[in-house]
Amino acid sequence: MFIGRAYQFYFFGAPFREFLWDESFLSPIVEGVFNTPWYDYATSPLVNKWIEFVTKGFSIVLLLGAFISLFWQQITWIKVKKSILGFGIFILILLGICLVKSKRYDPLQFFELSIQFAAIFVLFFSKNSKIANKRRLLFWLRVTIALVFISHGLFAMGLIYVPGHFIDMSISILGTTEAQTKHFLFVFGLLDVVASILIFVPKLYKYAFIYIIVWGIVTALARLVSGFNSDFVLNSFHQFLYLTIYRLPHGLMPLATFMLYKEFEKQPKN
Template sequence: MKTDQLPLPVRLLQVSCMAVFLGRAWQHLLWDAPFRTLLWDEGLLKGFVESTFDVTWFEYVTSPTTDLVIQILIRSTGIIYLLGIFATWLVFSKKWEKFSRFLLLLGSVGLFMLAVLYCKEKYYQLGQLIEYSSQFGAPLLLWWVSKSETKRVPVTAIKVAIALTFIGHGLYALGYYPLPGHFVDMTINTLGVSEEFAKSMLFAAGVIDMIVAIGIFIPAIQQPMLLYMVAWGVLTSLARITAHIDAQLFTATLGQWLHETIYRVPHAVFPMIAFIIIRSIKPKEEVILENA
């Protein structure tokens, strides 16, 4: 099936998937990823390293060879994500579908493990893990759609991914976990408000996050909830640019932060997909779809 013959929700899912792969490939190939969070974990790996490689832990973590291996792993992962962009485009091609599906699954596993590493970095705070649900879910959902006969995006799965993303963000904004300083800084830099006002805004946003995460599963109010999520996804993604771009160092700062906006594209597009699907079905079909 040609891409222009696919239903709009599937094409939007492809856009989400390509954006995640592009943003994460950019990060891994040009910047860094938290692989050292695991590979430099003394409590977890010291015994294995010292018994297997016959070196002390200090020698291991200070070795240029160790650092080179970690860099190779990071760059190699970036190449996999880069290939994932092409897999996203070719997954509905008969010639490339099997290899593309394999790359989508591999990319989804890599993105999930990346989320686990960020979670570990935050002392295993579950909110940090589920906040990435839409990102590692995008290639997994596209893989599933590519294998289905109907080529329909499962709206319930999309909703679950969106809800988990919003709940993860909301747990930080509400202060259930320590409020990240960069949340406050982005709000201040983007809106020009005081620190106290920024914290109040974030708390209010956290409350709304929880409301809409539940609201999208209530048929009577799901559509406005999803539209709010689209707007939230756009604004919070763009905040990575508006809060950090320096006009005098435009190229350098854009190169440093643009990828963080790109890989957050699913945060806006996923609720858009759900909204389009819901608007396109009849009420009696909606009940069947929700129970699918």
């Protein structure tokens, strides 16, 4: 996930301008504190370069976070790795806030990032990757998964609105009409919501997890498949692979949670 976001930040930027160019929010600071007209600030090439510079700097932090996550147990500098990981979490939270703002303060945009945060928090708050209270961990991981898939489901069902890229991807891959696509999305959106509830039901959680794992991986791969052009292979990977990478936790985190749940069930109960 860190790798995907690092690639995005470096080559495609991040929506930080949603916050930094919000006149109603920042003009009192820009004009009142720095005594700079808002127009000069908003059109300044220097400010724009600084935003790009900071965004690329964030991408390097995220790349370091990816390296640390991969070699968490091998790296013995606890304070260093937790500091970098903590800064990475801050960057992702800031990204989530900007995404929410860009979608008219829709909180579901933030909830969609829950799984992407979850793996990092598990590492950050663990000691040598060993979790003392697995029961509590499993509960919060399931809550996180539910938040993501309920958000997906509500979007897909159109109860709030159907994101345009949901429709575009489905039409591109399935070759359906827009009306057929909306019906397709509604069905799977409903399944997302139902599965999110069933992962808390002891006798049914296995089936719910299987659906969530498969669907999470499929929807991540859909980003690459829908945009892939065999005539421009490298460009297709450049444009769309990072979207798949940072969404793979939507399938891999439920898989890890399911495996942890099975391991927990095998342990003798006190």
